[in-house]
Amino acid sequence: MAKRPKARMRRPDGPRYTRRPKPKPKQGERAPSRKPNTLRIIPVGGYEETGSRNCTVFQFGEEYLIVDIGLQWPEDDMPGVDYIIPDLNFLRGKEKQIKGVIVTHGHYDHTGGVPHWVPRLGNPPVYSSDLTCAMLAKKMEDVTPGQTLRLHPMRSRDRIKLGVFRVEFFSLSHNIPGSFGIVVETPAGKVVHTGDFKLDERAHISNRTDLEAIKRLGGQNVLALMCDSTNSSAPGTQLSESEIEKNIDLMFTQTKGRIIFATFASLLSRVQQILTLAEKYNRKVFLMGYSMRTNVEIGKSLGYIRCKESTILPWEEVSKLPSDRYLILCTGAQGEDNAALMRIANREDKNVHIERGDLVVFSSSVVPGNERAVSRLKDGLLREGASIIDSKMLDVHAGGHAKQDDIAAMINMVRPRYFIPIEGNYSNLIENKKVAMKTGIPEQRNLLADNGQVIEFHGGQGFVTNERFPIEYIFVDGLGIGDVNHIVLRDRKQLAGDGMVIVVAQIHTRTGKVGKIDIISRGLTYMENQGRFIGEMVGVVKKALKDNEPKMKPQDRDLRDKIRRELEKFIFKKTQRQPMIVPVIVES
Ligand SMILES: [Zn+2]
Structure with missing residues:
Protein backbone atom coordinates (compact mmCIF):
# COMPACT_ATOMS: atom_id res chain seq x y z
CA MET A 1 0.00 0.00 0.00
CA ALA A 2 1.11 3.47 -0.81
CA LYS A 3 2.03 5.81 2.00
CA ARG A 4 -0.21 8.80 1.61
CA PRO A 5 0.73 12.43 2.12
CA LYS A 6 -1.30 13.69 5.04
CA ALA A 7 -2.33 17.09 3.70
CA ARG A 8 -6.08 17.29 3.02
CA MET A 9 -6.37 13.66 2.10
CA ARG A 10 -8.67 11.15 3.70
CA ARG A 11 -7.06 8.60 5.94
CA PRO A 12 -7.13 5.20 4.29
CA ASP A 13 -9.97 3.22 5.73
CA GLY A 14 -8.94 0.06 7.54
CA PRO A 15 -11.60 -2.61 7.58
CA ARG A 16 -14.14 -2.04 10.37
CA TYR A 17 -13.43 -5.34 12.10
CA THR A 18 -9.74 -4.48 12.66
CA ARG A 19 -10.58 -1.27 14.46
CA ARG A 20 -11.83 -2.55 17.81
CA PRO A 21 -10.13 -0.98 20.83
CA LYS A 22 -8.27 -3.24 23.23
CA PRO A 23 -10.91 -4.84 25.48
CA LYS A 24 -11.14 -3.76 29.12
CA PRO A 25 -10.49 -6.49 31.69
CA LYS A 26 -13.68 -8.27 32.72
CA GLN A 27 -15.03 -8.54 36.24
CA GLY A 28 -13.06 -11.24 38.09
CA GLU A 29 -10.65 -11.74 35.20
CA ARG A 30 -7.25 -13.03 36.28
CA ALA A 31 -4.13 -14.84 35.12
CA PRO A 32 -4.48 -18.51 34.18
CA SER A 33 -3.63 -20.85 37.06
CA ARG A 34 -1.45 -23.33 35.12
CA LYS A 35 -2.37 -25.96 37.74
CA PRO A 36 -2.68 -29.60 36.67
CA ASN A 37 -6.21 -31.03 36.47
CA THR A 38 -7.52 -27.79 35.06
CA LEU A 39 -10.23 -27.74 32.42
CA ARG A 40 -9.66 -24.96 29.93
CA ILE A 41 -12.39 -23.80 27.58
CA ILE A 42 -11.10 -21.84 24.60
CA PRO A 43 -13.85 -19.86 22.85
CA VAL A 44 -12.64 -19.70 19.25
CA GLY A 45 -15.64 -18.19 17.48
CA GLY A 46 -19.28 -17.24 18.03
CA TYR A 47 -18.67 -15.40 21.31
CA GLU A 48 -18.77 -11.97 19.70
CA GLU A 49 -21.17 -12.51 16.82
CA THR A 50 -24.59 -14.02 16.16
CA GLY A 51 -24.97 -16.98 13.82
CA SER A 52 -21.28 -16.98 13.02
CA ARG A 53 -18.28 -19.33 12.91
CA ASN A 54 -19.20 -21.06 16.16
CA CYS A 55 -16.28 -22.99 17.57
CA THR A 56 -15.19 -24.01 21.06
CA VAL A 57 -12.16 -26.03 22.13
CA PHE A 58 -12.02 -27.95 25.42
CA GLN A 59 -8.54 -28.60 26.78
CA PHE A 60 -7.66 -30.89 29.65
CA GLY A 61 -3.95 -31.51 30.20
CA GLU A 62 -2.51 -31.97 26.74
CA GLU A 63 -5.75 -33.26 25.20
CA TYR A 64 -8.20 -31.31 23.08
CA LEU A 65 -11.82 -31.69 22.02
CA ILE A 66 -13.32 -29.41 19.37
CA VAL A 67 -17.04 -28.56 19.40
CA ASP A 68 -18.36 -27.14 16.09
CA ILE A 69 -16.29 -25.45 13.38
CA GLY A 70 -18.71 -23.04 11.71
CA LEU A 71 -18.39 -20.33 9.11
CA GLN A 72 -19.28 -16.66 9.07
CA TRP A 73 -20.65 -14.88 6.01
CA PRO A 74 -18.54 -11.90 4.95
CA GLU A 75 -19.41 -8.36 5.95
CA ASP A 76 -19.77 -5.42 3.57
CA ASP A 77 -16.12 -4.42 4.00
CA MET A 78 -14.78 -7.81 2.93
CA PRO A 79 -15.15 -7.66 -0.87
CA GLY A 80 -14.62 -10.91 -2.72
CA VAL A 81 -14.49 -13.04 0.43
CA ASP A 82 -16.71 -16.14 0.24
CA TYR A 83 -16.79 -16.75 3.97
CA ILE A 84 -14.71 -16.72 7.14
CA ILE A 85 -13.72 -19.74 9.20
CA PRO A 86 -12.50 -19.92 12.81
CA ASP A 87 -8.80 -19.60 13.57
CA LEU A 88 -7.61 -23.00 14.80
CA ASN A 89 -3.97 -22.41 13.92
CA PHE A 90 -3.03 -22.84 17.59
CA LEU A 91 -3.83 -26.55 17.21
CA ARG A 92 -1.38 -27.10 14.38
CA GLY A 93 1.40 -29.42 15.51
CA LYS A 94 -0.93 -30.89 18.17
CA GLU A 95 -2.80 -33.20 15.78
CA LYS A 96 -2.24 -36.31 17.92
CA GLN A 97 -3.67 -34.55 20.97
CA ILE A 98 -6.99 -33.73 19.25
CA LYS A 99 -9.30 -36.50 20.41
CA GLY A 100 -12.31 -35.66 18.31
CA VAL A 101 -14.62 -33.10 16.75
CA ILE A 102 -18.26 -32.86 17.87
CA VAL A 103 -20.68 -31.10 15.53
CA THR A 104 -23.90 -30.11 17.30
CA HIS A 105 -26.03 -29.71 14.14
CA GLY A 106 -25.96 -29.19 10.40
CA HIS A 107 -26.20 -25.39 10.06
CA TYR A 108 -23.34 -23.69 8.23
CA ASP A 109 -22.42 -21.56 11.22
CA HIS A 110 -21.57 -24.82 13.02
CA THR A 111 -20.26 -26.96 10.15
CA GLY A 112 -18.84 -24.67 7.44
CA GLY A 113 -15.22 -24.82 8.64
CA VAL A 114 -15.17 -28.62 9.11
CA PRO A 115 -14.16 -29.54 5.52
CA HIS A 116 -11.36 -26.95 5.65
CA TRP A 117 -9.94 -27.61 9.10
CA VAL A 118 -10.45 -31.29 9.92
CA PRO A 119 -8.20 -32.65 7.12
CA ARG A 120 -5.56 -30.06 8.12
CA LEU A 121 -5.65 -31.17 11.76
CA GLY A 122 -4.78 -34.82 11.19
CA ASN A 123 -8.34 -35.85 10.27
CA PRO A 124 -9.61 -36.53 13.81
CA PRO A 125 -12.92 -38.46 14.08
CA VAL A 126 -16.11 -36.38 13.76
CA TYR A 127 -19.26 -37.18 15.78
CA SER A 128 -22.74 -35.90 15.03
CA SER A 129 -26.27 -36.98 14.10
CA ASP A 130 -26.82 -39.10 11.00
CA LEU A 131 -28.27 -36.10 9.15
CA THR A 132 -25.37 -33.80 10.02
CA CYS A 133 -22.87 -36.54 9.11
CA ALA A 134 -24.52 -36.95 5.69
CA MET A 135 -24.43 -33.19 5.12
CA LEU A 136 -20.78 -33.04 6.18
CA ALA A 137 -19.85 -35.87 3.81
CA LYS A 138 -21.48 -33.94 0.96
CA LYS A 139 -19.74 -30.69 1.93
CA MET A 140 -16.37 -32.42 2.17
CA GLU A 141 -16.85 -33.84 -1.33
CA ASP A 142 -17.84 -30.38 -2.65
CA VAL A 143 -14.79 -28.68 -1.09
CA THR A 144 -12.14 -31.36 -1.79
CA PRO A 145 -13.31 -34.15 -4.09
CA GLY A 146 -11.85 -37.49 -2.98
CA GLN A 147 -11.13 -36.39 0.60
CA THR A 148 -13.23 -38.14 3.25
CA LEU A 149 -13.98 -37.41 6.88
CA ARG A 150 -14.07 -40.07 9.63
CA LEU A 151 -17.76 -39.57 10.42
CA HIS A 152 -19.51 -41.32 13.32
CA PRO A 153 -23.32 -40.91 13.47
CA MET A 154 -24.64 -40.62 17.04
CA ARG A 155 -28.09 -40.88 18.62
CA SER A 156 -29.60 -39.17 21.64
CA ARG A 157 -28.13 -40.53 24.91
CA ASP A 158 -25.16 -42.16 23.14
CA ARG A 159 -21.98 -41.91 25.19
CA ILE A 160 -18.42 -41.98 23.88
CA LYS A 161 -14.97 -41.72 25.42
CA LEU A 162 -12.49 -39.52 23.61
CA GLY A 163 -9.21 -39.52 25.52
CA VAL A 164 -9.85 -37.95 28.89
CA PHE A 165 -13.24 -36.59 27.73
CA ARG A 166 -16.50 -38.50 28.05
CA VAL A 167 -19.19 -37.08 25.81
CA GLU A 168 -22.93 -37.73 25.97
CA PHE A 169 -25.39 -36.51 23.35
CA PHE A 170 -28.99 -35.40 23.87
CA SER A 171 -31.53 -34.35 21.23
CA LEU A 172 -32.64 -30.76 21.04
CA SER A 173 -35.31 -29.08 19.00
CA HIS A 174 -33.95 -26.53 16.53
CA ASN A 175 -34.87 -25.53 13.01
CA ILE A 176 -32.96 -28.43 11.56
CA PRO A 177 -33.52 -32.04 12.64
CA GLY A 178 -30.66 -33.99 14.16
CA SER A 179 -29.58 -31.23 16.57
CA PHE A 180 -27.69 -32.17 19.71
CA GLY A 181 -26.65 -30.70 22.98
CA ILE A 182 -23.69 -32.41 24.62
CA VAL A 183 -22.37 -33.17 28.08
CA VAL A 184 -18.58 -33.07 28.27
CA GLU A 185 -17.32 -34.88 31.35
CA THR A 186 -13.75 -34.30 32.49
CA PRO A 187 -11.91 -34.97 35.77
CA ALA A 188 -12.53 -31.28 36.57
CA GLY A 189 -16.29 -31.59 36.20
CA LYS A 190 -19.20 -31.80 33.80
CA VAL A 191 -19.95 -29.08 31.26
CA VAL A 192 -23.16 -28.95 29.22
CA HIS A 193 -23.05 -27.26 25.79
CA THR A 194 -26.46 -26.60 24.25
CA GLY A 195 -25.48 -25.83 20.67
CA ASP A 196 -28.52 -24.07 19.16
CA PHE A 197 -31.84 -25.04 20.68
CA LYS A 198 -35.43 -24.32 21.56
CA LEU A 199 -37.66 -26.33 23.87
CA ASP A 200 -40.35 -27.36 21.43
CA GLU A 201 -42.27 -30.10 23.18
CA ARG A 202 -44.77 -30.35 20.36
CA ALA A 203 -42.22 -30.61 17.56
CA HIS A 204 -42.16 -33.62 15.29
CA ILE A 205 -40.60 -36.62 17.04
CA SER A 206 -37.47 -36.41 14.85
CA ASN A 207 -36.83 -32.91 16.14
CA ARG A 208 -37.95 -32.95 19.77
CA THR A 209 -35.96 -31.92 22.83
CA ASP A 210 -35.04 -34.91 25.01
CA LEU A 211 -36.36 -33.33 28.20
CA GLU A 212 -35.88 -36.52 30.21
CA ALA A 213 -32.15 -36.56 29.47
CA ILE A 214 -31.83 -32.87 30.37
CA LYS A 215 -33.79 -33.22 33.61
CA ARG A 216 -31.50 -36.03 34.71
CA LEU A 217 -28.57 -33.61 34.47
CA GLY A 218 -30.15 -31.57 37.27
CA GLY A 219 -29.04 -34.17 39.80
CA GLN A 220 -25.53 -34.60 38.42
CA ASN A 221 -23.76 -31.59 39.86
CA VAL A 222 -23.14 -29.90 36.51
CA LEU A 223 -20.22 -27.50 36.73
CA ALA A 224 -21.19 -25.19 33.87
CA LEU A 225 -23.90 -24.69 31.28
CA MET A 226 -22.82 -23.13 27.99
CA CYS A 227 -26.05 -21.78 26.56
CA ASP A 228 -27.31 -20.41 23.21
CA SER A 229 -27.76 -16.61 23.45
CA THR A 230 -29.15 -15.91 19.96
CA ASN A 231 -32.68 -15.03 21.10
CA SER A 232 -31.90 -14.14 24.71
CA SER A 233 -33.24 -10.61 24.33
CA ALA A 234 -36.72 -11.88 23.39
CA PRO A 235 -39.16 -12.43 26.26
CA GLY A 236 -41.46 -15.44 26.45
CA THR A 237 -41.10 -18.76 24.70
CA GLN A 238 -40.26 -19.62 21.12
CA LEU A 239 -43.10 -20.54 18.78
CA SER A 240 -43.61 -24.25 18.21
CA GLU A 241 -43.12 -25.64 14.73
CA SER A 242 -46.57 -27.25 15.06
CA GLU A 243 -48.11 -23.81 15.69
CA ILE A 244 -47.41 -22.60 12.19
CA GLU A 245 -48.79 -25.68 10.50
CA LYS A 246 -52.41 -24.54 10.75
CA ASN A 247 -51.52 -21.17 9.22
CA ILE A 248 -49.82 -22.81 6.29
CA ASP A 249 -52.78 -25.16 5.88
CA LEU A 250 -55.02 -22.11 5.58
CA MET A 251 -52.95 -20.80 2.70
CA PHE A 252 -53.52 -23.95 0.72
CA THR A 253 -57.28 -23.61 1.04
CA GLN A 254 -57.31 -19.92 0.15
CA THR A 255 -54.90 -19.76 -2.77
CA LYS A 256 -56.28 -20.14 -6.26
CA GLY A 257 -53.01 -19.82 -8.17
CA ARG A 258 -49.52 -21.06 -7.73
CA ILE A 259 -47.89 -21.22 -4.29
CA ILE A 260 -44.20 -20.42 -4.05
CA PHE A 261 -42.80 -21.35 -0.70
CA ALA A 262 -39.39 -19.87 0.13
CA THR A 263 -37.53 -21.08 3.18
CA PHE A 264 -34.10 -22.20 4.42
CA ALA A 265 -32.93 -25.38 2.68
CA SER A 266 -31.83 -26.84 6.01
CA LEU A 267 -35.28 -26.45 7.56
CA LEU A 268 -36.26 -30.00 6.79
CA SER A 269 -39.12 -30.11 9.28
CA ARG A 270 -40.75 -27.19 7.42
CA VAL A 271 -40.08 -28.92 4.10
CA GLN A 272 -41.83 -32.01 5.46
CA GLN A 273 -44.86 -29.95 6.53
CA ILE A 274 -45.15 -28.50 3.05
CA LEU A 275 -44.86 -31.90 1.39
CA THR A 276 -47.56 -33.34 3.66
CA LEU A 277 -49.91 -30.44 2.93
CA ALA A 278 -49.16 -30.63 -0.79
CA GLU A 279 -50.28 -34.25 -0.76
CA LYS A 280 -53.37 -33.37 1.29
CA TYR A 281 -54.39 -30.67 -1.20
CA ASN A 282 -53.32 -32.59 -4.26
CA ARG A 283 -50.54 -30.30 -5.44
CA LYS A 284 -47.28 -31.50 -6.96
CA VAL A 285 -44.02 -30.07 -5.66
CA PHE A 286 -41.08 -28.67 -7.62
CA LEU A 287 -37.80 -27.97 -5.89
CA MET A 288 -35.62 -25.02 -6.86
CA GLY A 289 -32.08 -24.32 -5.68
CA TYR A 290 -29.06 -26.63 -5.35
CA SER A 291 -29.07 -26.74 -1.55
CA MET A 292 -32.83 -27.41 -1.42
CA ARG A 293 -32.53 -30.36 -3.81
CA THR A 294 -29.45 -31.75 -2.03
CA ASN A 295 -30.93 -31.48 1.46
CA VAL A 296 -34.26 -33.01 0.45
CA GLU A 297 -32.33 -35.89 -1.12
CA ILE A 298 -30.29 -36.44 2.06
CA GLY A 299 -33.42 -36.04 4.24
CA LYS A 300 -35.27 -38.64 2.18
CA SER A 301 -32.44 -41.16 2.31
CA LEU A 302 -32.30 -40.91 6.14
CA GLY A 303 -36.06 -40.91 6.70
CA TYR A 304 -36.33 -37.28 7.86
CA ILE A 305 -38.42 -36.57 4.77
CA ARG A 306 -41.28 -38.87 3.85
CA CYS A 307 -43.49 -38.39 0.82
CA LYS A 308 -44.91 -40.32 -2.10
CA GLU A 309 -42.56 -40.88 -5.02
CA SER A 310 -44.95 -38.97 -7.29
CA THR A 311 -45.17 -35.86 -5.08
CA ILE A 312 -41.88 -34.25 -6.10
CA LEU A 313 -41.56 -33.85 -9.87
CA PRO A 314 -38.51 -32.94 -11.96
CA TRP A 315 -38.27 -29.25 -12.79
CA GLU A 316 -38.69 -29.82 -16.54
CA GLU A 317 -42.35 -30.70 -15.97
CA VAL A 318 -43.27 -27.42 -14.32
CA SER A 319 -44.71 -25.91 -17.50
CA LYS A 320 -46.96 -28.94 -18.09
CA LEU A 321 -49.17 -28.40 -15.03
CA PRO A 322 -51.81 -25.71 -14.42
CA SER A 323 -50.58 -23.31 -11.77
CA ASP A 324 -53.17 -24.34 -9.15
CA ARG A 325 -51.93 -27.93 -9.27
CA TYR A 326 -48.44 -27.40 -7.96
CA LEU A 327 -46.22 -25.49 -5.59
CA ILE A 328 -42.60 -24.47 -5.78
CA LEU A 329 -40.38 -25.02 -2.78
CA CYS A 330 -37.28 -22.90 -3.06
CA THR A 331 -34.44 -21.06 -1.38
CA GLY A 332 -33.75 -17.39 -2.02
CA ALA A 333 -35.93 -15.86 0.72
CA GLN A 334 -32.93 -13.73 1.72
CA GLY A 335 -33.04 -11.85 -1.59
CA GLU A 336 -29.95 -13.56 -2.98
CA ASP A 337 -29.23 -12.25 -6.46
CA ASN A 338 -28.53 -15.57 -8.12
CA ALA A 339 -31.36 -17.53 -6.46
CA ALA A 340 -34.39 -18.85 -8.29
CA LEU A 341 -36.86 -16.58 -6.53
CA MET A 342 -35.07 -13.42 -7.64
CA ARG A 343 -34.95 -14.76 -11.21
CA ILE A 344 -38.71 -15.33 -11.12
CA ALA A 345 -39.30 -11.83 -9.74
CA ASN A 346 -37.13 -10.40 -12.53
CA ARG A 347 -38.98 -12.41 -15.22
CA GLU A 348 -35.75 -14.21 -16.05
CA ASP A 349 -37.10 -17.74 -15.60
CA LYS A 350 -38.54 -19.09 -18.82
CA ASN A 351 -40.90 -21.60 -17.15
CA VAL A 352 -42.45 -19.64 -14.31
CA HIS A 353 -44.13 -16.27 -14.75
CA ILE A 354 -45.94 -14.76 -11.80
CA GLU A 355 -49.65 -14.24 -12.37
CA ARG A 356 -52.37 -12.59 -10.35
CA GLY A 357 -53.61 -15.04 -7.72
CA ASP A 358 -50.15 -16.48 -7.04
CA LEU A 359 -48.96 -16.52 -3.46
CA VAL A 360 -45.35 -16.23 -2.34
CA VAL A 361 -44.68 -17.26 1.27
CA PHE A 362 -41.50 -16.11 2.99
CA SER A 363 -41.22 -18.80 5.62
CA SER A 364 -38.00 -17.61 7.23
CA SER A 365 -36.59 -14.78 9.23
CA VAL A 366 -34.52 -12.14 7.45
CA VAL A 367 -30.84 -12.57 8.24
CA PRO A 368 -29.51 -9.17 9.43
CA GLY A 369 -27.90 -7.33 6.53
CA ASN A 370 -30.29 -8.77 3.94
CA GLU A 371 -33.22 -6.43 4.63
CA ARG A 372 -32.75 -4.24 1.56
CA ALA A 373 -32.35 -7.16 -0.83
CA VAL A 374 -35.46 -8.82 0.61
CA SER A 375 -37.50 -5.61 0.19
CA ARG A 376 -36.35 -5.34 -3.42
CA LEU A 377 -37.33 -8.95 -4.04
CA LYS A 378 -40.77 -8.46 -2.49
CA ASP A 379 -41.33 -5.30 -4.55
CA GLY A 380 -40.49 -7.24 -7.71
CA LEU A 381 -42.92 -10.04 -6.87
CA LEU A 382 -45.72 -7.63 -5.91
CA ARG A 383 -45.28 -5.68 -9.16
CA GLU A 384 -45.69 -8.95 -11.05
CA GLY A 385 -49.04 -9.44 -9.30
CA ALA A 386 -48.24 -11.95 -6.56
CA SER A 387 -49.55 -11.75 -3.00
CA ILE A 388 -46.96 -12.07 -0.28
CA ILE A 389 -47.11 -13.47 3.21
CA ASP A 390 -44.14 -13.26 5.54
CA SER A 391 -43.56 -14.08 9.18
CA LYS A 392 -44.40 -10.52 10.27
CA MET A 393 -47.93 -10.81 8.84
CA LEU A 394 -48.70 -14.32 10.04
CA ASP A 395 -46.86 -17.01 11.97
CA VAL A 396 -45.41 -18.82 8.98
CA HIS A 397 -41.97 -19.18 10.51
CA ALA A 398 -40.91 -20.36 13.93
CA GLY A 399 -37.42 -19.34 15.01
CA GLY A 400 -35.01 -22.03 16.10
CA HIS A 401 -33.62 -20.43 19.24
CA ALA A 402 -34.67 -20.36 22.87
CA LYS A 403 -36.25 -17.17 24.16
CA GLN A 404 -35.90 -15.97 27.77
CA ASP A 405 -38.43 -18.36 29.33
CA ASP A 406 -36.96 -21.33 27.42
CA ILE A 407 -33.45 -20.42 28.60
CA ALA A 408 -34.67 -20.10 32.19
CA ALA A 409 -36.35 -23.51 31.89
CA MET A 410 -33.11 -25.03 30.59
CA ILE A 411 -31.12 -23.53 33.50
CA ASN A 412 -33.70 -24.76 36.01
CA MET A 413 -33.49 -28.28 34.60
CA VAL A 414 -29.68 -28.48 34.39
CA ARG A 415 -29.03 -26.54 37.63
CA PRO A 416 -25.41 -25.65 36.79
CA ARG A 417 -22.95 -23.98 39.16
CA TYR A 418 -21.64 -21.65 36.44
CA PHE A 419 -23.34 -20.14 33.39
CA ILE A 420 -21.47 -19.37 30.16
CA PRO A 421 -23.51 -17.50 27.54
CA ILE A 422 -22.38 -18.46 24.02
CA GLU A 423 -23.42 -17.86 20.41
CA GLY A 424 -24.31 -14.22 20.13
CA ASN A 425 -23.16 -10.64 20.03
CA TYR A 426 -21.92 -9.24 23.33
CA SER A 427 -25.35 -7.69 23.90
CA ASN A 428 -26.96 -11.14 23.53
CA LEU A 429 -24.48 -12.64 25.99
CA ILE A 430 -25.33 -9.89 28.49
CA GLU A 431 -29.08 -10.50 28.07
CA ASN A 432 -28.51 -14.21 28.56
CA LYS A 433 -26.55 -13.50 31.73
CA LYS A 434 -29.51 -11.46 33.05
CA VAL A 435 -31.80 -14.44 32.46
CA ALA A 436 -29.39 -16.68 34.38
CA MET A 437 -29.21 -14.19 37.25
CA LYS A 438 -33.01 -14.16 37.49
CA THR A 439 -32.94 -17.93 37.94
CA GLY A 440 -30.59 -17.45 40.89
CA ILE A 441 -27.09 -17.81 39.42
CA PRO A 442 -25.06 -14.99 41.03
CA GLU A 443 -23.32 -12.52 38.74
CA GLN A 444 -19.80 -13.72 39.55
CA ARG A 445 -20.73 -17.20 38.38
CA ASN A 446 -21.70 -15.93 34.93
CA LEU A 447 -18.58 -16.24 32.80
CA LEU A 448 -18.53 -14.07 29.67
CA ALA A 449 -15.51 -14.49 27.42
CA ASP A 450 -14.52 -12.92 24.10
CA ASN A 451 -13.30 -14.97 21.17
CA GLY A 452 -9.88 -16.32 22.18
CA GLN A 453 -10.26 -15.58 25.89
CA VAL A 454 -9.67 -18.72 27.95
CA ILE A 455 -12.04 -19.85 30.74
CA GLU A 456 -10.62 -22.14 33.42
CA PHE A 457 -12.15 -24.58 35.91
CA HIS A 458 -10.22 -26.10 38.75
CA GLY A 459 -11.41 -27.67 42.00
CA GLY A 460 -15.03 -26.76 41.27
CA GLN A 461 -14.16 -23.08 40.75
CA GLY A 462 -14.27 -21.28 37.42
CA PHE A 463 -13.13 -17.89 36.13
CA VAL A 464 -12.36 -15.97 32.96
CA THR A 465 -8.61 -15.63 32.49
CA ASN A 466 -6.68 -12.76 30.96
CA GLU A 467 -5.06 -15.20 28.54
CA ARG A 468 -6.15 -14.43 24.99
CA PHE A 469 -5.36 -16.57 21.98
CA PRO A 470 -4.66 -14.42 18.92
CA ILE A 471 -7.81 -15.19 16.95
CA GLU A 472 -7.65 -13.90 13.38
CA TYR A 473 -10.23 -13.91 10.62
CA ILE A 474 -9.40 -16.74 8.22
CA PHE A 475 -10.88 -15.74 4.89
CA VAL A 476 -11.91 -18.31 2.31
CA ASP A 477 -11.91 -16.96 -1.24
CA GLY A 478 -12.36 -19.48 -4.02
CA LEU A 479 -9.76 -22.18 -3.45
CA GLY A 480 -7.59 -19.98 -1.25
CA ILE A 481 -7.73 -20.25 2.53
CA GLY A 482 -5.96 -17.63 4.57
CA ASP A 483 -4.12 -16.08 1.60
CA VAL A 484 -6.41 -13.06 1.77
CA ASN A 485 -5.78 -10.86 4.80
CA HIS A 486 -6.82 -7.36 5.86
CA ILE A 487 -4.13 -5.78 3.66
CA VAL A 488 -5.48 -7.54 0.57
CA LEU A 489 -8.98 -6.43 1.57
CA ARG A 490 -7.83 -2.84 1.99
CA ASP A 491 -6.44 -2.95 -1.56
CA ARG A 492 -9.69 -4.42 -2.85
CA LYS A 493 -11.67 -1.68 -1.15
CA GLN A 494 -9.44 0.99 -2.65
CA LEU A 495 -9.75 -0.56 -6.12
CA ALA A 496 -13.52 -0.81 -5.74
CA GLY A 497 -13.81 2.72 -4.39
CA ASP A 498 -11.60 4.80 -6.70
ZN1 LIG B 1 -28.44 -23.54 14.14
Missing part, protein backbone atom coordinates in the same frame (compact mmCIF):
# COMPACT_ATOMS: atom_id res chain seq x y z
CA GLY A 499 -10.05 2.44 -9.26
CA MET A 500 -6.40 2.31 -10.27
CA VAL A 501 -3.77 4.17 -12.28
CA ILE A 502 -0.78 2.41 -13.79
CA VAL A 503 2.20 4.56 -14.73
CA VAL A 504 4.76 3.07 -17.09
CA ALA A 505 7.86 5.28 -17.18
CA GLN A 506 10.86 4.62 -19.41
CA ILE A 507 14.37 5.50 -18.29
CA HIS A 508 17.31 5.47 -20.67
CA THR A 509 19.96 3.32 -19.06
CA ARG A 510 22.77 4.96 -20.95
CA THR A 511 21.88 8.56 -20.18
CA GLY A 512 19.88 8.06 -16.97
CA LYS A 513 17.23 10.37 -18.40
CA VAL A 514 13.45 10.02 -18.47
CA GLY A 515 11.85 8.77 -21.69
CA LYS A 516 8.27 7.99 -22.68
CA ILE A 517 5.55 7.90 -20.02
CA ASP A 518 2.28 5.99 -20.39
CA ILE A 519 -0.73 6.27 -18.10
CA ILE A 520 -3.35 3.55 -17.99
CA SER A 521 -6.31 3.84 -15.67
CA ARG A 522 -9.30 1.68 -14.75
CA GLY A 523 -12.27 2.68 -12.65
CA LEU A 524 -11.04 6.23 -11.96
CA THR A 525 -12.82 8.22 -14.62
CA TYR A 526 -14.07 7.61 -18.13
CA MET A 527 -10.83 8.30 -19.97
CA GLU A 528 -12.24 9.24 -23.36
CA ASN A 529 -12.09 13.04 -23.73
CA GLN A 530 -9.69 13.10 -20.80
CA GLY A 531 -6.62 13.73 -22.95
CA ARG A 532 -5.81 16.87 -21.03
CA PHE A 533 -6.05 15.16 -17.66
CA ILE A 534 -3.77 12.37 -18.87
CA GLY A 535 -1.37 14.92 -20.27
CA GLU A 536 -1.25 16.66 -16.91
CA MET A 537 -0.58 13.38 -15.13
CA VAL A 538 2.25 12.63 -17.56
CA GLY A 539 3.61 16.09 -16.79
CA VAL A 540 3.51 15.44 -13.04
CA VAL A 541 5.41 12.18 -13.44
CA LYS A 542 7.96 13.74 -15.77
CA LYS A 543 8.60 16.58 -13.37
CA ALA A 544 8.99 14.19 -10.45
CA LEU A 545 11.59 12.20 -12.36
CA LYS A 546 13.41 15.15 -13.94
CA ASP A 547 14.69 16.23 -10.53
CA ASN A 548 16.66 12.99 -10.32
CA GLU A 549 18.29 13.19 -13.73
CA PRO A 550 20.82 12.28 -14.94
CA LYS A 551 21.67 9.50 -12.50
CA MET A 552 18.39 7.57 -12.42
CA LYS A 553 18.43 3.81 -12.08
CA PRO A 554 15.26 1.90 -13.02
CA GLN A 555 15.56 -0.36 -9.97
CA ASP A 556 15.57 2.62 -7.57
CA ARG A 557 12.63 2.12 -5.22
CA ASP A 558 12.56 5.77 -4.18
CA LEU A 559 11.67 6.74 -7.74
CA ARG A 560 8.53 4.64 -7.66
CA ASP A 561 7.54 6.06 -4.28
CA LYS A 562 8.09 9.56 -5.58
CA ILE A 563 5.90 8.98 -8.66
CA ARG A 564 3.19 7.55 -6.44
CA ARG A 565 3.34 10.42 -3.96
CA GLU A 566 3.30 13.22 -6.53
CA LEU A 567 0.56 11.64 -8.62
CA GLU A 568 -1.59 10.95 -5.56
CA LYS A 569 -1.39 14.59 -4.54
CA PHE A 570 -2.24 15.76 -8.04
CA ILE A 571 -5.16 13.38 -8.62
CA PHE A 572 -6.63 14.10 -5.22
CA LYS A 573 -6.46 17.85 -5.83
CA LYS A 574 -8.13 17.44 -9.21
CA THR A 575 -10.78 14.85 -8.35
CA GLN A 576 -10.91 14.29 -4.56
CA ARG A 577 -10.34 10.63 -5.38
CA GLN A 578 -7.63 8.25 -4.24
CA PRO A 579 -7.08 5.53 -6.80
CA MET A 580 -4.44 2.87 -6.29
CA ILE A 581 -1.32 4.01 -8.14
CA VAL A 582 1.03 1.38 -9.54
CA PRO A 583 4.27 2.84 -10.95
CA VAL A 584 6.29 0.62 -13.29
CA ILE A 585 9.76 1.74 -14.40
CA VAL A 586 11.29 0.13 -17.47
CA GLU A 587 14.69 0.50 -19.08
CA SER A 588 15.05 1.59 -22.67
